Amino acid sequence: MDILSTFGSMFWHIFTSPLLILILVGSTFLxxxxGAMPGLTATLGVALLTTLTYGLDNQTALLALLSIYVGGVYGGMYTSILLNIPGTAASAATAMDxxxxxxxxxxxxxxxxATTSSLIGxxxxxxxxxLxxxxxxxxxxxxxxxxYFLLALFGILISGSLTSPELAIKxxxxxxxxxxxxxxxxxxMQMYPRFTMGIHELDNGIDVVPVLIGAFGIPQIMSVLESKMKMKSMNAKSIGKLLPDFKTMFKNTRNIIASALTGVGIGAVPGIGEDIAAWVAYGISRKTSKKPETFGKGAPEGVISTSTANQxxxxxxxIxxxxxxxxxxxxxxxxLGALMLHNVAPxxxxxxxxxxxxxxxxxxxFAAAIAMWVCGMILSKQVIHILRIPQTLFMPLIAVLCVIGSFALGMRVFNLYLMGIIGIISYFFMKLKVPIAPLVIGVILGPMADTSxxxxxxxxxxxxxxxxxxxxxxxxxxxxxxxxxxxxxxxNRGIRTLFSTVKNRLATS
Structure with missing residues (x-):
């Protein structure tokens, strides 16, 4: 009962405060x-907003950060559906249908x-x-x-394995x-300086926020400016009527539940992310569909499954x-880095x-999901106009925000050097197809593993x-x-040989 009362009071507090409603809607729209602009991800959005919430109380900061997270995961479906250009990796599966x-x-x-499925998910x-x-x-x-040590090690290993399936050692x-x-x-434990190389700025360790911004922000900026991606033009009038198809949603009740459970299960595994959840849910939906041949040709089931699993x-x-x-x-x-900045230790x-x-x-x-649904249903045609802006025009602004965000933490110029070094390293990691997420997870879980x-x-x-x-x-x-x-x-060869031997013996017996 305490959980329900706390949930209700917080929900009521959000929707009775004009300021919180403004932050909720603004962060969701941002x-x-x-999410809609290729190269700008939910991760980067949370990273840039983190430093702007430093002076806010924990509840208001969390409202802004979770809203931009939910909106960022959802926003990628715009370019996926209209242009076949996934705004985020999580929305790539949505483009299939x-x-x-x-x-x-x-x-x-x-x-x-997609919008209604995202709300349900x-x-x-x-x-x-x-629960x-x-x-x-x-x-x-x-x-x-x-x-605790084994748990931290498990999180890093499983993240590395699943984000780099071709060669997990990367x-x-x-x-x-x-x-x-x-x-x-x-x-x-003993307050002895390690690996500081005589640099006094490193005595207190490496701040997490410049590492996060450098790892996720700088590579995105460099890759976009390098590729000079250009958006295809799209007529906003071609969208047609934007109405939730509740009849189709009701027919896909089993699909929605299965996709949601898939999304929750995969999301709970450290470091994987929404993109894998969407693809797995898409595969399950196709295998269990009565008309699998329609997938890839405009099957509503494909859009529903991926959007539900994403959210x-x-x-x-x-969890x-x-x-x-x-x-x-x-x-x-x-x-997690933002919560640590606000002295909250999950x-x-x-x-x-x-x-x-x-x-x-x-x-x-839940409030962010409602704001996402409202913004998605009302602002869809307006968002399409923003997609026409050349992507490279956004990058200098993002670079300035990265610099401001890194410097704002402690007002240390050294954090800018740190952000730049980590960003360059992460950029080369990306070029070598080495996943960045395990690096950042290692930075965050490292102290727990070391101390434990x-x-x-x-x-x-x-x-x-x-x-x-x-x-x-x-x-x-x-x-x-x-x-x-x-x-x-x-x-692996030994295991396959063992299974093959057992299978043959069972067949002959």
């Missing part, structure tokens, strides 16, 4: 613009389906945040130092590099963020230090045996070993 629908003169119907994701986050957080209270290298960056400065993934990404302090997607990484202790925080987050998510491992070793007198003596830590050790072994070709 997120839609960031959204663009054919637009070519058939059903762009307005596709928008209505957000609502379902919000329910899971409210699962407290349960996982209570279970995590039983963790010892070794469990993702692992990025994650380990991020951990190394997090160790620069005085360690948290449900936002809620899924919040490990709030309960364990581990972000579930790249925008959630930025959100994790198992959040229920004790701030028991009303999780219900407040669910209320904000050293505390565990100090407590046990240097023994690692407790890692395999406690059930939870043993499970994590087994999962980590499986992740590593799954990337060894000899092990």
């Amino acid at each position: 997120g839609i613009i960031f 959204g663009y054919p629908m637009a070519q058939q003169g059903q762009a307005g119907r596709a928008f209505g389906l 957000s609502a379902i994701g919000m329910v899971f945040v409210a 699962l986050s407290p349960v996982i957080a209570k279970a995590a209270l039983q963790f010892t130092s070794y469990e 993702g692992w290298i990025a994650g380990l590099f991020g951990i190394w960056l997090s160790t620069i400065g005085q360690d948290h 449900a993934c936002v809620g899924g990404a919040m 490990p963020l709030l309960s364990l302090g581990i972000p579930g997607s790249p925008p959630a990484v930025m959100l 994790g198992p202790m959040l229920l004790k230090t701030n028991p009303s925080f999780i219900p407040e987050v669910t209320a904000i998510l 491992l050293r505390t565990g070793l100090k407590t046990t007198g240097g023994s690692l045996m407790p890692m395999i003596e406690r059930p939870i830590s043993l499970i994590l050790v087994c999962v980590i070993v499986m992740i590593i072994c799954s990337q060894i070709p000899a092990v």
